[in-house]
Amino acid sequence: MGEHTTLLEEQPPRPGGPVTPPTASARRSRWVALPLGLLRTTRPRQWVKNVLVVAAPAAAGDLFRRQTLSQLAVVFVLFTAAAAAVYLINDAQDAAADRAHPDKCRRPVAAGEVPVALAYTAGGLLALLVPLAAAVLCNAATAALIVAYLVMQLAYCVSLKHVLVVDLVVVTSGFLMRAMSGGLALGIPLSRWFLITAGFGALFMVSAKRYSEALRATGEKGQTRALLREYTEGYLRFVWQLAAGGAVLAYCLWALESGNSADVLPWRQLSMVPFILAVLRYAVFADRGTAGAPEDVVLRDRTLAVIGVVWIGMYAMAVADV
Numbered sequence: 001m002g003e004h005t006t007l008l009e010e011q012p013p014r015p016g017g018p019v020t021p022p023t024a025s026a027r028r029s030r031w032v033a034l035p036l037g038l039l040r041t042t043r044p045r046q047w048v049k050n051v052l053v054v055a056a057p058a059a060a061g062d063l064f065r066r067q068t069l070s071q072l073a074v075v076f077v078l079f080t081a082a083a084a085a086v087y088l089i090n091d092a093q094d095a096a097a098d099r100a101h102p103d104k105c106r107r108p109v110a111a112g113e114v115p116v117a118l119a120y121t122a123g124g125l126l127a128l129l130v131p132l133a134a135a136v137l138c139n140a141a142t143a144a145l146i147v148a149y150l151v152m153q154l155a156y157c158v159s160l161k162h163v164l165v166v167d168l169v170v171v172t173s174g175f176l177m178r179a180m181s182g183g184l185a186l187g188i189p190l191s192r193w194f195l196i197t198a199g200f201g202a203l204f205m206v207s208a209k210r211y212s213e214a215l216r217a218t219g220e221k222g223q224t225r226a227l228l229r230e231y232t233e234g235y236l237r238f239v240w241q242l243a244a245g246g247a248v249l250a251y252c253l254w255a256l257e258s259g260n261s262a263d264v265l266p267w268r269q270l271s272m273v274p275f276i277l278a279v280l281r282y283a284v285f286a287d288r289g290t291a292g293a294p295e296d297v298v299l300r301d302r303t304l305a306v307i308g309v310v311w312i313g314m315y316a317m318a319v320a321d322v
Contacts, residue, residue: 033113034113034114034118037108037109037113037114038088038108038114038118038119038122040107040108041084041087041088041091041107041108041109041114041119042080042083042084042087042088043083043084043087045295046083046087046295047080047083048295048298048299049083049175049178049295050076050079050080050083050178051076052175052178052179053072053075053076053079053178053179053181053182053185054072054182055178055179055182055194055198056179056180056181056182056183056184056186056188056190056194057072057182057183057186057188058315058319059191059194060183060188060189060191061319061320062186062188068186071138071185071186072182072185072186074137074138074185075138075142075181075182075185078130078133078134078137078138078142078146079146079149079178079181081126081129081130081133082126082127082130082146082149082150083153084123084126085122085123085124085125085126085127085130085150086123086127086150086153086154086157087123088119088120088122088123088126089119089120089123089124089127089154089157090157091107091108091109091110091114091119092109092116092117092119092120092123093157093158094110094157095109095110095116095119098110127150127154130146130150131143131146131147131150134146138184138185139184139185139187141184141185142181142184142185145177145180145181145184146181148177149173149174149177152170152173152174153170153174155170156170156171161227162227163227164227164230164231167227168203168206168207168210168239171206172199172202172203172206173202175198175201175202175205175206176195176198176199176202179194179198179202180195180198191254193250193251193253193254193257194254196246196250196254197247197250197251197254200243200244200246200247200250201243201247203239203240203243203246204240204243204244204247204279204282204286205282205291205294207236207239207240207243208240208282208283208285208286208291208294209291209292209293209294210228210231210236210239211233211236211237211239211240211286211289211291212285212286212289212290212291212292213228213292214228214231214233214236215233215289216289216292217229240283240286241283244279244283247279248275248276248279251272251275252272252276255268255269255271255272256269265317267314267315267317267318268314268315268318270314271311271314271315271318274307274308274310274311274314275311277307278304278307278308278311281301281303281304281307282297282304285297285301
């Protein structure tokens with residue numbers, strides 16, 4: 001870092017000179033930097049994943065009611081807090097390895113902005129409080145789902161991320177549990193086609209992400225995710241292609257089975273077109289190896305956004321029986 005210091009560092013005293021206490025501004029900088037470091041550790045950009053809590057109520061056509069929206073807002077916050085607990089504990093667990101990674105070394109815990117002990121403590125408290133809050137604010141089923149999510153994700157942080165295939169299943173289950181949570185909180189029955197489509201769709205995105213990471217990791221050293229070296233690019237390509245096909249097939253069967261003959265236009269069946277186009281569009285990024293950050297693909301690609309809006313509109317028309 002040369003002759004400069006960060007906000008969290010003090011200039012060392014000169015040999016034989018007096019020890020200078022930290023100034024008031026330095027102390028204020030610490031108090032500002034620490035909460036910001038904790039917030040960054042919770043990955044605010046990843047919070048968009050928790051929008052999946054609206055999936056089940058939206059699929060059931062029970063989304064736009066005041067009680068539904070308020071309850072979904074609570075579930076969104078609960079899952080955001082649960083994911084934050086996992087990120088905090090994961091970064092504390094991987095701090096040493098992350099320091100050797102070209103990108104992850106900038107994470108607050110790895111960079112020394114957030115002490116490892118504090119990250120463990122904050123993550124542990126959240127992991128204990130979130131299920132309790134879910135039981136009080138939602139119901140026992142939602143609390144049990146969040147407990148299962150925390151157990152699986154923490155087991156992933158400790159050991160399961162080093163097990164071939166199992167790591168894909170665990171990460172996929174995290175997306176699927178988010179998609180299920182809104183339905184459980186509102187007591188909405190979960191369609192088998194909804195679960196199959198959501199499951200394959202999640203596996204598609206997770207395996208595409210791994211494929212992109214594997215392409216990037218080729219020839220690089222110091223990668224935190226050593227398991228990437230054990231997957232072949234061909235295998236990961238096979239998985240995301242299989243998952244994409246499974247998601248499309250399940251959605252088409254769901255749409256064909258659920259059509260309403262009273263509709264002026266078969267909106268549910270027509271919604272298969274933008275759904276398939278969205279999968280094909282996302283597959284472009286997966287094939288290029290640029291789907292390492294799914295949230296960036298979804299939020300930054302305008303074509304995918306337009307396709308998504310068209311699909312939402314068609315599905316809304318189907319739910320409204322127009």
